[in-house]
Amino acid sequence: QLQLQESGPGLVKPSETLSLSCSVSGGSISSSSHHWAWMRQPPGKGLEWIGSIYYRGDTYYNPSLSSRVTISVDTSTNQFSLRLSSVTAADTAVYFCASEILGYYYDTLGRFDPWGQGILVVVSS
Amino acid sequence: DIVMTQSPDSLAVSLGERATINCKSSQNILYSSNNKNYLAWYQQKPGQPPKVLLYWASTRQSGVPDRFSGSGSGTDFTLTISSLQAEDVAVYYCQQYYSSPQSFGQGTKVDIK
Numbered sequence: 118q119l120q121l122q123e124s125g126p127g128l129v130k131p132s133e134t135l136s137l138s139c140s141v142s143g144g145s146i147s148s149s150s151h152h153w154a155w156m157r158q159p160p161g162k163g164l165e166w167i168g169s170i171y172y173r174g175d176t177y178y179n180p181s182l183s184s185r186v187t188i189s190v191d192t193s194t195n196q197f198s199l200r201l202s203s204v205t206a207a208d209t210a211v212y213f214c215a216s217e218i219l220g221y222y223y224d225t226l227g228r229f230d231p232w233g234q235g236i237l238v239v240v241s242s
Numbered sequence: 243d244i245v246m247t248q249s250p251d252s253l254a255v256s257l258g259e260r261a262t263i264n265c266k267s268s269q270n271i272l273y274s275s276n277n278k279n280y281l282a283w284y285q286q287k288p289g290q291p292p293k294v295l296l297y298w299a300s301t302r303q304s305g306v307p308d309r310f311s312g313s314g315s316g317t318d319f320t321l322t323i324s325s326l327q328a329e330d331v332a333v334y335y336c337q338q339y340y341s342s343p344q345s346f347g348q349g350t351k352v353d354i355k
Contacts, residue, residue: 164292164335164346179343180243213291220298221276226339228282230303232291 119144121214121233129208129240135201139214139233146195147172152217153197154229155188157210165210169217169226170197177225204240211235244269244338248347254355261323263350265314265336272316273340280340283312283321286349287332295334296321328354 125137139153146153152169168178170188178186182201190197201208215229245268255261271280279299284292294303296312299319309324323330331354336347 163348164337166344166346177342181343215291218297220278224339226280226342226344228294228297228337228339229284229292230294232293235291 119216119231121216121231123212123214123233123236125236125238127237127239129204129238130242131205131240132203135199135204135208135212135238135240137199137212137214137236137238139197139199141195141197141216146190146197147192150219152177152219152225152227153188153190154215154217155199156213156215156229156232157208158213158235159207159210167199167201167212206240209238209240211237243343244271244341244345246336246338246345246347248334248336248350250350251348252351252353254353255323255326256355257328258325259355261326261330261352263321263334263336263352265319265321265347267317267319267338267340269341270316271338271340279315279319280338281312281314281319282337282339283310284335284337284346285330285332286335292335323352326352326354 120142122140129135154169155167168188185202187200213235215232217227219227247266249264281299283296286292300312333349
């Protein structure tokens with residue numbers, strides 16, 4: 118059964134770059150029917166999709182964050198990563214990684230299942 | 243961008259009674275080529291990640307109790323919990339995956355009355 122686990126620093130200084138990794142176990146990140154996604158949830162608020170990546174490296178970003186986001190994949194370690202540059206307090210959130218299941222061969226978006234447990238990242242000096 | 247709007251923001255229902263949550267998309271999310279509504283429902287309990295309950299608007303995820311059901315098409319959708327149990331206390335979100343950026347509703351908090 119597929120499991121995902123986020124890792125990275127829980128505290129980042131303003132203007133610096135947030136870097137997180139997601140380890141995938143119980144399945145291959147090189148699946149043709151999955152994207153691998155990052156979401157975030159500010160404390161007490163709703164969910165926001167940050168972006169997704171396919172194992173070949175194709176990336177899909179939320180336009181609201183695209184100028185600051187880079188998502189990469191490492192098939193040799195079954196991991197994918199998130200980098201968010203120039204962070205501010207508004208980027209304080211729980212960051213989740215998730216498997217994005219594509220329904221049809223022509224789909225580029227899907228439902229998210231399963232999710233990692235999430236990691237709280239606080240932006241503060 | 244497609245905006246997803248849920249109603250109500252919160253509701254309290256007695257144990258064993260029905261809970262109904264609505265989700266409205268700002269654009270049609272029914273793909274005519276496959277007749278599928280690109281909508282999922284999630285349940286999030288405190289301190290936990292969201293868990294998918296339904297996808298294609300009405301297909302129940304494996305292991306999800308059958309008291310959870312989904313309906314609707316096009317722009318208007320409903321999640322129904324037919325007989326609320328104590329373990330159903332959570333925040334529920336709808337999500338469209340029809341067009342990028344995929345987007346979530348603001349969430350509906352369900353409590354016991």
